[in-house]
Amino acid sequence: MHDQHHDRIRLPALRERITTATEAAALIQDGMTIGMSGFTKSGDAKEVPLAMAERARQSPFRITLMTGASLGNDVDKLLTEAGVLARRLPFQADPVLRAAINRGEVMYVDQHLSETVEMLRTRQLGPIDVAIIEAIAITETGAIIPSTSIGNSASFAILADKVIVEINLNQSLELEGLHDIFIPKHRPQREPMPLMTPHDRVGTTAIHIPPEKIAAIVITERNDSSSTILPPDADTDAIAAHLVNFFNEEVRLGRLTNSLLPLQAGIGTIANAVMTGFIDSPFEHLTMYSEVLQDSTFDLFDAGKLDFASGSSITLSADKGKQVFGELARYKERLVLRPQEVSNHPEIIRRLGIIAINTALEADIYGNVNSTHTLGTHVMNGIGGSGDFARNAYLAVFATKSLAKEGKISSIVPMVSHVDHNEHDVDILVTEVGLADLRGLAPRERATVIIDNCVAEPYRHMLREYVAEAAKRGGHTPHVLEKALSWHTRYRDTGTMLLPRVTLAATI
Ligand code: COA
Numbered sequence: 001m002h003d004q005h006h007d008r009i010r011l012p013a014l015r016e017r018i019t020t021a022t023e024a025a026a027l028i029q030d031g032m033t034i035g036m037s038g039f040t041k042s043g044d045a046k047e048v049p050l051a052m053a054e055r056a057r058q059s060p061f062r063i064t065l066m067t068g069a070s071l072g073n074d075v076d077k078l079l080t081e082a083g084v085l086a087r088r089l090p091f092q093a094d095p096v097l098r099a100a101i102n103r104g105e106v107m108y109v110d111q112h113l114s115e116t117v118e119m120l121r122t123r124q125l126g127p128i129d130v131a132i133i134e135a136i137a138i139t140e141t142g143a144i145i146p147s148t149s150i151g152n153s154a155s156f157a158i159l160a161d162k163v164i165v166e167i168n169l170n171q172s173l174e175l176e177g178l179h180d181i182f183i184p185k186h187r188p189q190r191e192p193m194p195l196m197t198p199h200d201r202v203g204t205t206a207i208h209i210p211p212e213k214i215a216a217i218v219i220t221e222r223n224d225s226s227s228t229i230l231p232p233d234a235d236t237d238a239i240a241a242h243l244v245n246f247f248n249e250e251v252r253l254g255r256l257t258n259s260l261l262p263l264q265a266g267i268g269t270i271a272n273a274v275m276t277g278f279i280d281s282p283f284e285h286l287t288m289y290s291e292v293l294q295d296s297t298f299d300l301f302d303a304g305k306l307d308f309a310s311g312s313s314i315t316l317s318a319d320k321g322k323q324v325f326g327e328l329a330r331y332k333e334r335l336v337l338r339p340q341e342v343s344n345h346p347e348i349i350r351r352l353g354i355i356a357i358n359t360a361l362e363a364d365i366y367g368n369v370n371s372t373h374t375l376g377t378h379v380m381n382g383i384g385g386s387g388d389f390a391r392n393a394y395l396a397v398f399a400t401k402s403l404a405k406e407g408k409i410s411s412i413v414p415m416v417s418h419v420d421h422n423e424h425d426v427d428i429l430v431t432e433v434g435l436a437d438l439r440g441l442a443p444r445e446r447a448t449v450i451i452d453n454c455v456a457e458p459y460r461h462m463l464r465e466y467v468a469e470a471a472k473r474g475g476h477t478p479h480v481l482e483k484a485l486s487w488h489t490r491y492r493d494t495g496t497m498l499l500p501r502v503t504l505a506a507t508i
Pocket of ligand 1: 266267270271358362372375380381383385386401403405409410
């Protein structure tokens with residue numbers, strides 16, 4: 001076995017460290033903090049975590065697990081079911097883990113994705129005992145070449161005492177050269193990140209660590225999980241059309257050029273569908289400075305609309321993945337993958353003037369946005385990078401369908417039941433009904449614009465009544481406090497936010 005994989009493990013001495021996942025997993029002990037590769041189901045470690053789950057079923061142990069973002073291959077599910085996860089950060093999107101978090105069994109720290117390694121580097125978090133990193137290869141000098149994501153992998157490997165590398169033979173060697181790994185200096189020696197355009201390369205193509213830190217190498221042929229985003233529908237088409245009209249107007253007013261500014265698009269079905277909508281737009285030579293590159297990025301390349309995309313991971317549906325990774329050479333010159341602290345860095349987002357398009361679960365009449373908690377208490381996924389981008393963007397756009405759960409939930413409510421993005425960080429709110437431009441508006445003005453443009457009947461009428469009652473109480477941001485969350489409690493108690501005897505079809 002040690003004589004194989006010369007193209008993948010190019011430092012001969014390291015071939016001695018090839019071992020089984022079970023043996024590698026033995027390095028992980030109760031109470032440790034583990035930093036693992038993986039960002040929105042791509043480039044995640046796949047063998048060692050499964051061996052950890054297997055061992056924990058016989059002999060229980062618990063760890064703190066940090067990753068880039070969410071994982072594929074049911075890793076979070078299996079680790080949760082085996083009771084391995086005591087703490088989890090900075091992001092997850094797994095239904096089984098989500099349920100365990102909401103039962104209070106796993107302590108979940110939902111962080112801005114740019115911040116985790118800053119906190120590790122300054123010892124506000126950590127230390128990292130073991131890093132487990134998926135790679136396509138290890139270079140002649142022992143540097144680790146990541147696969148389909150970088151996420152936090154570089155800093156995990158640099159900061160950890162020991163590193164386990166999973167060499168994935170199914171990840172194309174064509175990925176070599178795609179990465180750009182820049183590690184900021186410790187303060188007070190910190191310098192500006194020298195990144196002036198989305199396509200600037202400012203770092204190295206591999207993670208440089210002393211090779212003696214590589215304690216074990218495990219070979220895998222397991223694929224990344226595919227994304228499960230749904231195709232665009234009438235509502236997402238309408239959201240995209242409203243945004244295209246809005247950007248057209250910004251171009252007409254001379255505020256933007258026809259290539260807009262670098263685009264960031266959030267995760268999930270809605271953000272992907274909105275980006276796909278740019279295919280039928282008049283805009284050209286677009287660029288992306290984003291976090292996750294989804295199917296829409298490659299659809300925009302193929303449509304000749306997009307010149308360049310910078311991200312931290314590539315997460316594709318099964319069909320798109322087959323096509324893109326089958327002909328990666330065709331896209332490679334127009335792509336770069338960066339550590340998430342660089343892809344999401346406030347300094348760069350502000351400098352480049354990013355147009356950030358993220359998804360809300362709900363928004364309120366004043367423009368506060370909840371992206372993470374259903375009905376105020378139960379976490380869905382996490383804030384991810386949406387806060388990194390929204391706070392620092394040139395334009396922060398939040399999109400949502402105006403209705404959820406067959407209309408029993410209005411996504412626009414009097415007061416959000418949890419705040420991720422406050423009114424100061426939200427410029428544009430868009431639903432399939434229309435678009436609210438909140439720039440320069442005071443709270444009372446925002447309420448009118450949001451209700452008139454983004455809300456469908458009968459909720460529009462209900463919100464107008466709420467605002468009228470609130471206005472009588474006065475205030476800069478008027479509320480009827482005892483009713484502010486009554487839509488949520490009504491849904492909890494009756495299964496719908498609609499008032500008794502009011503149906504969705506009713507036009508009042
Ligand atoms: N209340 C309760 N549930 C709601 C809701 C609301 N106001 N609005 C939507 N939902 C439910 C939907 O019904 C759906 O439920 P289901 O999975 O049971 O079908 C689920 O939330 C997802 O909604 P969907 O409309 O399919 O949206 P999406 O796939 O585009 O995901 C988020 C939306 C908000 C969950 C997702 O974008 C997210 O996790 N965002 C936070 C992180 C982020 O923005 N990262 C990007 C940084 S780069």
